[in-house]
Amino acid sequence: MKNLIQERFQLPTFPIIQAPMAGTFTPPSFIATVCEAGALGTLGAGYLNPEDLRAQIQEIKKLTQKPFAVNLFIPTPVHLDQKKIEESKKILARYHAELGITAEPKLNWDEKLFEKQFQVVLEEKVPVFSFAFGSLSADKMQTLQAQGVFIIGTATSLEEGLFLEKIGCDAIAAQGAEAGGHRGSFLDGKFPLIPVQELVEQIVDNVQIPVLAAGGIVDGNDVREAKKWGAQGVQVGTAFLVCKESTAAPEFKKRLLTNSSGSTILTKAFSGRWARGVSNRFMQEMKSFEEDLPDYPLQNSLTQVLRKYATEKGLSDFMSLWAGTGVGRLKELSIRELIKQLTA
Template sequence: MSSLFTPLCTLLQTRLPIIQAPMAGGPTTPELVAAVSNAGALGSLGAGYMTPQAIQESIRAIKRYTNQPFAVNLFIPSQASEAIPDVAPMKQFLLQMSPRHETQGDAASIPAFEDQLAVVIAERVPVFSFTFGQLKPEMVLELQSRGTTVVGTATTVEEAVALATSGVDAIVAQGYEAGGHRGTFLCHVEAALIGTMALIPQIVNQLRIPVIASGGIMDGRGIAASLMLGAAGVQLGTSFLVTEESGAHPVYKQAVLESGASDTVLTSGFSGKAARAIRNRFTDEIREFPGEIPPYPTQNTLTRPLRNWAAEQGDPDYLSLFAGQGAAMGRALPAAELVHQLVEETKASLNRACRLL
């Protein structure tokens, strides 16, 4: 078996059906994105927290490093108007966690989605992906009319169908095992905790557009399994988190590499939105908060001073160590070498499966 070419490759104009997940907050440097794309896969910039100017600068840096397709990912703002509880108790609780860090204002500081998206449109990004909701059909068409492939994120069959109806070109199916924020948007997170192995074939059965498997995939065995379940490709985050080009903090990378199979938990404590992270002192202590955790992005803003302080100190106990359930299989390699190993492992796994027939 000499090729891993699938319909997703045709859609994305890549040689490989592998996507480096768009991990927001710093890991997806232009160097990482370009290295992955140059290796034949699709690099992705996690731009959800970035200002429009920073997005533009990163896109142009990526274009200097590669002439291959790449993606930019943004967060869809919530349509629901959640009542924000009094944040004073949370601010005091966070200060008690580590009195040495300074508090900041409690205003949400996520840049305006419309301004971020305007940059993506103006820069004619090859691939635009999004999570936390649906993009309006007219905006999907606007992006596609400019040559941009549009990819949505679903955690349930119902979400996948809704996204397909809106006109997206492909869908990332995010399993329960995935690291980072859950992309759920049509139901409560508790009702959307479906494992990758169960989610992929059910979504594939309902759709005619490419489905991209995501969640717990760390090596070629996971890629091969996803392809055999009907996925047209895979998206890996935690695998690329520990590569040399990743911008993740060194103690973050070390925590991933030293983690065990049962060391991740789901928590909304870091941002107000459920996310999978490596268990640390913060995830344990935030469970003792007696009140209601403020919703995203308010809680994200409230915890930022503590997380920034932890990064300055190199203290993993208060960092948001987002990672998937397969974190223990991470490999500290250059990104291009990781892509090469993933391809060879996938081919070996598929060949092994064929020999069993």
């Protein structure tokens, strides 16, 4: 069977997509190296301001002629629940006091950020656009299509996959329960947790567009399995996070490389949205408050000071250690070695 993604992007092997990972883990040089090594790199730009987004896209273009993707978070309606916000601030203030952080937890997010980011994506004419947490409006889909952009949506259920095909996506990243980072779910306020094999098989059976398997894929065996499920590519995050060229904080990498399998859990504690990461003290202690926290992006902004401080000081018990269930099977390889292993 023809592999549409491999053909479209002239990839030398079965398509490996380096998953978008918003944060400071994969600088432009990382993404360009992925592309030069025969995979498709993605700039996880969800948290970037428009100026940094433009600069990073331009930097990637300087470093490689190969196609690459830019990924954004679709904003969801924000419900300012003052009671939840105040309660969360109180809980977080105790951690600030314990760690000696003088700044207070505060709300700080830009409601117009996505519109500004999207404008940059259009102006910079990126080859591939992927998105998560929501759906793209018809006019935005049409504008991207008119520019010839390849569009990848994220689905965590068959319903979401069908929805993404209907609105005109070119491919679907099927995010299984095993996946690291935030759940990309967007329909009916649900957060399905379907194992990646089951999810890929369900979606492949019901759509005509290519499906990418995402979640817990770390080596060539996993990639061969994903092919059998009918996937036309894989989207790999955590295995790239521990690459030698990744700029993830040393303590983060250390936890990923030394923790055993089964050490990741789902949490809402850091951002107000379900996400998978290596379990730490903050996640454990916040468990009982999880249902009472303000939604994303409010909780995400309230924990920002704590997360930044923890990263600077190497305190992995207070960092959001996003990772998939592949933890326990990870190796610190170079980008080229990892891609070679995934395609072996």
